[in-house]
Amino acid sequence: MSLKKSLFCSFNYFYNTMNIRIIFLGLLLIPVLGxxxxxxxxxxLLDSETKQPVRYAEIxxxxxDSILVTNHLGYFQTEYEYGDKLMxxxxxxxxxxxxxxxxxSFAVLMNKSYTDLGQMTFDEKELAESGITREIHANExxxxxxxxxxxxSWQEFYADFIEMVTSAPTFKDSLGAYTLxxxxxxxxxxxxxxxxxDDTKSYQAFQQKGLIEESLMNLNSWIPATQNGINTSQSFKVSIISVEKVFTLVEESAKFPGGMDAWYNYLKDELNxxxxxxxxxxxxxxxVEFVVQRDGGLTNIKIAKGIGGGCDEEVIRIIKNSPNWIPAYYKGEPVVSKTIFPVTFKLDYGDGRSNSTPKLQDYLRSNVRYPAQARRMGIEGTLYVFFHVNKRGxxxxxxxxxxxxxNCGAELxxxxxxxPPVMIKNLKQGVNILPVTFGLHDPPEKRKKLMYLKITTYWKSW
Structure with missing residues (x-):
């Protein structure tokens, strides 16, 4: 065997041996990496606000099914694999x-949770209306x-809290609308x-804040919440709502600036x-009925009893344009009150004639409309209105x-x-028959094909 061939075989043996070792080593490393x-x-776990430990929380x-529990210092320890989800x-x-x-090693900040107690009010009427909502929260x-x-029961909390607030000498039920x-x-x-x-821009609500804090602090019949058998804290939220109370009985009534004489002068100048x-x-x-707010503004304007003919609308107009009134007072405080005022309309002809009511015919002539169907069909003629007027008019x-x-009869x-009832009262008592004529042409002197309504100036009475 030549030296060259011998060296080649030795190298080949060394390479194959090392390759096997490398593969074997790689196989050994696979479970180690895993x-x-x-x-x-x-x-x-720490409270996000106070940075105090959250004790006995569950992880x-x-x-x-595996649950960890933090210790009294808020710590927990566990084996963690990438991708695990911890709640x-x-x-x-x-x-x-x-x-x-x-x-x-790390810390986690947890946000406090507030259990919702719903809405509360210190007004008896609204208290009854909101009782169902509170009952649901209490039962939960x-x-x-x-x-x-x-x-x-939690129902007793609502009752005790309201009683403690409303029975306090400093409680005021006339502070207007606010939400806390x-x-x-x-x-x-x-x-x-x-x-x-919560801070509020309402001065009325600000006046109640101290009383609410004091009343809550004085409630002492609590049994604390538990977490894994250990007493712990629990937080709550409640919305206290007050609507504007409208007084009907007051010590000093609302009034127009300057008194009644100034009010009548205002009507005389402004009423059309x-x-x-x-x-x-x-x-x-x-x-006219309206509400006088604590600042003297007028709201909720409406007609309690009207007479028509545009008079009702005119009264609403002058009330809306009225300057602010002086509010009503109750227990030394300005309060919202409701009032009703009469406004009189009386005709004055200025020529010595007495006030009188125009004839019924004038009213009908101004208000009866010729039905479109009758005009289209060319129907005209005279109808008779039958009616009875009793002693009361x-x-x-x-x-x-x-x-x-x-539709001529229906329109009439x-x-x-x-x-208007005032016109009926001026008629004679008993049975009345009034003829009313519908015509499609003007009287002969105009000679134009226009519709007209003729109402005779007489009627029969029995």
Whole structure:
């Protein structure tokens, strides 16, 4: 064997041997690398605000049955493999996933969770209306075995809290509308702590804040929540709502600036007698209702009793344009009150004639419309309206005699029902028959084919 061939064989043997060793070593390293992905981690749960440890919280891994519990310092330790999902839960905090960093030791901040107690109000009427909502919240809290308990039921908390606030000498039920978001915690000793009331720009709500805090602190019948058999804190949120209370009985009534004389002068200067009411002879009293706010502004304006003819709308207009009033007072405080005022419309002809009401014919001539169907079909003729007026001036037994059809009778009945009562009162008592003529042509002097309505100036009465 030549030296060259001998050297080649030796090299080939060495290469094959080393290759086998490298492959074998690689096979040995595979499980080692797999094992190296599992590591021990140590975490600590802390309150995001106070940075105090979250004790006895539960750590669930991959939604399985394995549960870890943090110790009294908030620490936990476990074996962690890349991709594992860790969830932290505690009755007083939001359930959240734990982000595991590359470091083997780390801290996790948990946000406090506030159990919603719903809405409360210190007004008796609204209290009754919102009772169902509170009952639902109370039942949910009572059914949770680890929740904070209050006496026999959470319903007693609502009752005791409202009683404590409203019976306090400093409580005022006339402070207007406001909303307060109240947060508080019942700690592991069953004491109310960490009361927070959302800041408000409402001075009225600000006046109640101190009383609410004091009342919560004085409630001492709590049984603390538990977490894994250990007493712990639980936090709550309640919305306290007050609507503007409208007083009808007050010590000092709301009034126009300057008193009643100034009010009548204002009406005299601002009131415009509507042309329709003047033409139809409508007069009488319009009763207007409105609310005077604590700052004297007028709201919720509406007519309690009107007379029509545009008078109602005119009264609403002048009330809307009125300057602010002086509010009503109750127990020395300005309050919201409701009031009703009469506004009188009275015709004055200025020529020595007495006030009178125009004839019924004038009203019908202004309001009855010739039905489109009758115009299209060329129907014309005379109808007779039959009705009875009793001693009180009330019309009854209204009906049409000799109806010419095409909705003429229906239109006439509609307008008769809308006749202002003051016109009926001026008619003679007993049975009345009024002829009304529908015509499609003007009287002969105009000689144009236009529709017209003729109502005779007489009627029969019995």
């Amino acid at each position: 094992i190296s992905q599992s590591r021990t981690i140590t975490g600590r 669930n891994i991959n939604d399985g 932290a839960s505690h009755i007083g905090y939001e359930t959240s996933e734990i982000p595991v960093p590359e470091s083997s 809290l009572d059914s949770g075995k680890n929740n904070v308990k209050y006496k026999e 978001e109240v947060y508080f915690t019942v700690n592991e000793k069953g004491q109310v702590r960490d009361i927070l009331i 007698y509507p042309s329709d009411a003047r033409r139809l002879g409508i007069q009488g009293r319009v009763y 009330v019309m009854s037994d209204l009906k049409i005699i000799n109806d010419i059809g095409a 009945l509609t307008q008769m029902k809308n006749v």
